[in-house]
Amino acid sequence: MKKKNQGNVFVILMLALLTIVWSIPTFGLFISSLRSEDAVNSTGWWTVFSDLKNADLSFENYSIVLTGRSMRGDGNVTRGAEKIQMIEAVINSLTVAIPSTLIPILIAAFAAYGFAWIRFPGRKLLFILVVASMVIPLQIALIPLLIDYMKIDLNGTFLGVWLAHTGFGLSLAIYLLYNYISAIPRDILESAFIDGASHFTIFFRLIFPLSVPALASFAIFQFIWVWNDLLVSLVFLGIEPRYEVLTMRLKNMVGTFGTDWHLLTSGAFVSMLIPMVVFVSLQKYFVRGLLAGSVKG
Amino acid sequence: MEQENTKPKEKEGFFQWLITNIGRLALSVAIPGMTFLILRAGFLFLRDNDAPQWVTAIVAILWGVGGIVAFFFIFNWLIEMLPPKWKRRFTPFVFVGPAMAILIWYLIVPVGRTIYLSLLDANSEVFVGLENYVYAFTNDAMVRAFRNNLIWLVLGTGSCIVFGMIIAVLADRAPAWIETLVKTLVFLPMAISMVGAGVIWLFVYSFRPRPPQIGLLNAILNFFGADPVPFMFNQPWNNVFLIIIMVWIQTGYAMVIFSAAIKGIPEELKEAARIDGANEFQVFFRIMIPYIRGTLVTVSTTIIIFTLKVFDIVFTMTGGNYGTEVVANQFYIQRWVAFQNGRGSAIAIVLLLMIIPVMIYNLVQFGSQTEAF
Numbered sequence: 001m002k003k004k005n006q007g008n009v010f011v012i013l014m015l016a017l018l019t020i021v022w023s024i025p026t027f028g029l030f031i032s033s034l035r036s037e038d039a040v041n042s043t044g045w046w047t048v049f050s051d052l053k054n055a056d057l058s059f060e061n062y063s064i065v066l067t068g069r070s071m072r073g074d075g076n077v078t079r080g081a082e083k084i085q086m087i088e089a090v091i092n093s094l095t096v097a098i099p100s101t102l103i104p105i106l107i108a109a110f111a112a113y114g115f116a117w118i119r120f121p122g123r124k125l126l127f128i129l130v131v132a133s134m135v136i137p138l139q140i141a142l143i144p145l146l147i148d149y150m151k152i153d154l155n156g157t158f159l160g161v162w163l164a165h166t167g168f169g170l171s172l173a174i175y176l177l178y179n180y181i182s183a184i185p186r187d188i189l190e191s192a193f194i195d196g197a198s199h200f201t202i203f204f205r206l207i208f209p210l211s212v213p214a215l216a217s218f219a220i221f222q223f224i225w226v227w228n229d230l231l232v233s234l235v236f237l238g239i240e241p242r243y244e245v246l247t248m249r250l251k252n253m254v255g256t257f258g259t260d261w262h263l264l265t266s267g268a269f270v271s272m273l274i275p276m277v278v279f280v281s282l283q284k285y286f287v288r289g290l291l292a293g294s295v296k297g
Numbered sequence: 298m299e300q301e302n303t304k305p306k307e308k309e310g311f312f313q314w315l316i317t318n319i320g321r322l323a324l325s326v327a328i329p330g331m332t333f334l335i336l337r338a339g340f341l342f343l344r345d346n347d348a349p350q351w352v353t354a355i356v357a358i359l360w361g362v363g364g365i366v367a368f369f370f371i372f373n374w375l376i377e378m379l380p381p382k383w384k385r386r387f388t389p390f391v392f393v394g395p396a397m398a399i400l401i402w403y404l405i406v407p408v409g410r411t412i413y414l415s416l417l418d419a420n421s422e423v424f425v426g427l428e429n430y431v432y433a434f435t436n437d438a439m440v441r442a443f444r445n446n447l448i449w450l451v452l453g454t455g456s457c458i459v460f461g462m463i464i465a466v467l468a469d470r471a472p473a474w475i476e477t478l479v480k481t482l483v484f485l486p487m488a489i490s491m492v493g494a495g496v497i498w499l500f501v502y503s504f505r506p507r508p509p510q511i512g513l514l515n516a517i518l519n520f521f522g523a524d525p526v527p528f529m530f531n532q533p534w535n536n537v538f539l540i541i542i543m544v545w546i547q548t549g550y551a552m553v554i555f556s557a558a559i560k561g562i563p564e565e566l567k568e569a570a571r572i573d574g575a576n577e578f579q580v581f582f583r584i585m586i587p588y589i590r591g592t593l594v595t596v597s598t599t600i601i602i603f604t605l606k607v608f609d610i611v612f613t614m615t616g617g618n619y620g621t622e623v624v625a626n627q628f629y630i631q632r633w634v635a636f637q638n639g640r641g642s643a644i645a646i647v648l649l650l651m652i653i654p655v656m657i658y659n660l661v662q663f664g665s666q667t668e669a670f
Contacts, residue, residue: 008470008471011467011470011471012471012475014463014467015464015467015468015471015475015479018460018463018464018467018479018483019478019479019482019483022482022483022486022545022548023482023485024513025497025498025500025501025513025545026485026486026489026497028497028500028501028513029496029497029500032500040511041511042509042511043509043511044509044510044511044512044513044516045500045511046513046516091351091354092354094354095353095354095357095358098358098362099357099358099361099362102361102362102365103361103362103365106362106365106366106369107365107395107396107399108396110369110391110392110393110395110396111392111393111395111396111397113392114389114392114393115393118388118389118392120389120390123389123393126393126397129397129400129401129405130396130397130400132405133400133404133405134656135652135653135656135657136404136405136407136408136649137606137645137648137649137652138404139606139625139628139645139648139649140404140407140408140411140645140646140648140649141403141404141407141411142632142645143407143411143414143632143638143641143642143645144406144407144410144411144414145403145407147421158357158361159340159361162361163399163403164403166399166403167399167400167402167403167404168403168404170396170399170400170403171400171404174396198377199388199392200373200377200388203392224487224488227490228488228489228490228491228492228493229490230490230491230492230608230609230612230613231608231609231629234629234633235633238633246490247490247492247493247609250490250492250493250496251492251612251613254492254495254496254499254613254614261500261511264496264499265496265500267496268493268496268497271490271492271493272488272489272490272493275488275489275490276485276488276489278488279485279487279488280481280485280488283481283484287553287557290550290553290554291553291554291557
């Protein structure tokens with residue numbers, strides 16, 4: 001039973017202040033994203049609250065940013081907005097993030113099982129390599145990999161980005177899953193071995209289902225990481241404008257923000273929506289992954 | 298070694314197996330071959346098709362994930378056909394082989410290759426010795442980048458730790474629903490990309506020479522009668538305003554880890570100190586801090602590494618202009634804007650040298666906490 005200091009006014013006030021400071025920037029952006037172009041460019045978002053009746057809030061900016069079409073009037077493509085087409089970038093981000101999450105999980109789970117439950121020569125040395133590669137910042141790999149990619153025509157393909165994210169996330173995945181899988185009680189596996197099951201069967205029938213919590217932790221961590229990544233996509237997908245992911249497109253919009261502040265607001269919110277939903281609904285697993293020691297090279 | 302005498306038998310078994318299994322052998326070539334062709338067709342489709350984008354995306358996802366699953370199944374299937382002894386030998390490598398191959402190609406070998414490239418010129422053709430390193434340590438922009446990274450490291454990491462700790466300790470003393478709410482809201486920026494966070498803060502820092510201000514901070518300054526400040530252009534303070542964005546994102550991480558650690562401190566320990574007459578500050582500094590020292594070190598090193606590699610925030614907000622260069626941004630600019638392979642590689646190596654000591658310290662801490670091997 002935890003003893004809690006229920007009525008400490010100072011504690012509550014301090015927390016309220018800090019939470020407001022932390023939330024106001026996002027909240028302000030959200031309000032701005034609902035306002036018209038003229039309103040965004042002429043007054044601050046907080047003025048909405050001084051005159052709530054005439055606030056004129058709508059999802060117009062979202063419509064323009066996603067499809068390039070206005071919800072009002074003739075529904076024509078808005079000036080300058082045809083290049084934004086965020087819906088394309090959303091699909092690209094999903095295309096990058098889903099395989100970049102699933103592929104390393106499968107490969108790492110196999111490896112973690114191999115390290116934890118099969119004795120073989122060189123096992124210790126290889127595991128040291130895995131841990132050592134957690135130390136390496138991914139910037140080290142970008143230039144040599146770009147050279148390889150250009151040689152085998154992988155530059156500017158989704159496959160190239162998946163493999164890159166797999167390579168950069170793998171050592172952390174193996175480390176986390178190893179810690180989990182090696183802690184599974186030996187008796188469970190031994191009875192399976194006695195029944196004559198092969199490693200492969202044991203892995204798919206026993207280990208994989210038992211590891212779901214650890215797999216989920218890593219999956220959420222990796223998904224959010226990949227979704228929010230800018231550098232890797234910039235380097236390996238940057239030459240194909242039609243493959244731009246959300247972070248790249250948003251960055252390009254910032255470059256031209258002088259005129260399109262109202263679109264920047266909804267664009268930013270579109271890019272945040274999916275990770276926020278994943279994050280809030282699966283926070284428990286995310287925190288578990290962090291506590292298990294998530295440091296990413 | 299104890300199986301030495303069974304070796305001839307195994308060999309005989311192998312030949313017998315070979316002769317009676319010609320059909321299976323043919324299959325074992327045909328099936329991977331067919332799989333390869335199907336995957337190749339998928340690759341060509343993905344590269345050259347004109348289908349709607351969402352179709353391409355779904356094919357891409359099925360192709361990518363399915364390919365990996367097929368890979369493991371085929372290798373396992375091939376190995377199942379081998380005699381038991383060979384099966385035993387190969388099985389571990391089916392499990393750890395793909396992971397090791399990718400790690401070696403993507404992270405371990407590139408260290409050597411980047412060192413090599415850093416000794417060559419911009420087009421990676423002529424050997425130039427340590428010239429790129431001389432550039433990396435003496436060029437004006439690089440020197441500013443080192444200075445700025447140091448500011449990021451001290452101010453950024455320090456603020457994350459302090460705010461994370463304050464919020465964790467206060468939240469621990471609040472009613473449960475308040476604790477959950479506060480922690481969720483402070484943690485939320487962790488889910489936002491640094492580019493997205495940049496856009497959020499663009500609106501906070503927005504500057505107009507004359508009112509009305511649309512940026513929150515300048516509106517507050519205006520309210521108090523002060524002149525507006527161009528937060529992103531005023532050197533060297535613009536670095537601080539960029540760092541605030543990073544603190545806003547990363548404090549949630551520190552808070553969550555600290556919060557878990559604080560809850561692990563036995564209540565009796567704190568209670569005993571209070572009975573001995575310690576006030577709350579003494580309990581915090583003399584009991585709690587020493588108790589969670591290990592966590593403190595891990596969180597600090599993780600955030601230090603994060604700040605040393607910071608790129609997206611600077612790249613989005615200022616592009617490294619107005620005196621806000623950082624090392625990771627210089628790396629990108631040298632290779633992808635100025636097309637200087639050699640200088641880019643040298644800067645990457647410098648980054649590695651900055652990170653390795655911190656990371657090793659971190660891993661040693663890990664090692665003593667969790668039992669790896």
